[in-house]
Amino acid sequence: MSGLPGLVADDLVRTLRIPEAPRLTVHEMLAPTMLRSVTSDRRHPYEFSVDPMVRDGGDVRVMLNAAAVLRKEVRRRSWHQSTVAIGASGTDPYGFFEDRYRLMPGVISTLAESQTPFALHTGSELVLRDLSLLRVVRHAVPTTVIVTVPAMDVDLCRRADPQGSSPAKRIETVRKLADAGLVPHVQIAPLLPLLTDATSQLDDLLGELADAGADRVSVSVLQLSDDGYLEWIAEEHPALLRRYRSLYGRGSFVPADYAVRLRERMKPLVQEHGLVRPSGDEPAAAVAPIEPVEDPELTLF
Known part of the structure; x- marks a missing residue:
């Protein structure tokens, strides 16, 4: 039995292994x-989230009945059509096994049928x-697609995330979504301090x-966790290890002054490239998540 939290016999x-991802163990679940x-x-801009798949280290839980259970939940009289985030919890809904299980069409259709707005986060061209x-569905319900693009450096992205889509594929995904009228948002994530945060x-x-x-x-900006990132830095960029430890201290987040400096550098760039919304609208760029932050406005450009 897996040690995954919440995994019970019922x-x-x-449980199986899939040849295209031999290092991962797949647990097919009834959620x-x-x-x-x-x-x-x-730090979360939504009230609710949905994750058809959840990855925890080398284990992936696949919710086989995701659409059916979701349909029951959004049909309740108490449901008030709050915007639902898909994939905002760290597991890409179009990641490793969506091509095999095809859960997302049912999830998208269910939300649209119930007039529930949704924000879909992905870094995969499979979307x-x-x-x-x-x-x-964008004509029936507010639909937001957020594409994650970490950097333009192809070699660095490949070494940092060997299974991730290339920068070129992610940007082409943005282009095709835009051409389809979906006005895609982009999250530069994760921004790697000292590696991908230079102004140029x-x-x-x-x-x-x-x-x-x-x-x-x-x-x-990168949130440190127990996924071995510092070990990767020690191996790939040993000269940066001491600076990383100084920047993060004993926490998981960069300090607020880093966010302020990043905002100051990015603001003119955002304006130059025409990514500024009209006056009175929400800013076109933001830094999130960052802790600790005393004033929420520090997270905005």
């Missing part, structure tokens, strides 16, 4: 619920498989995103 259908409240997280569906790098990336038709840009 939920588990079967009792799909909607999860995230209102306790002050284009469902482009026709997204084009239809950000300038190049913002230029590419503007040309591709991005409607809004936000930035999410």
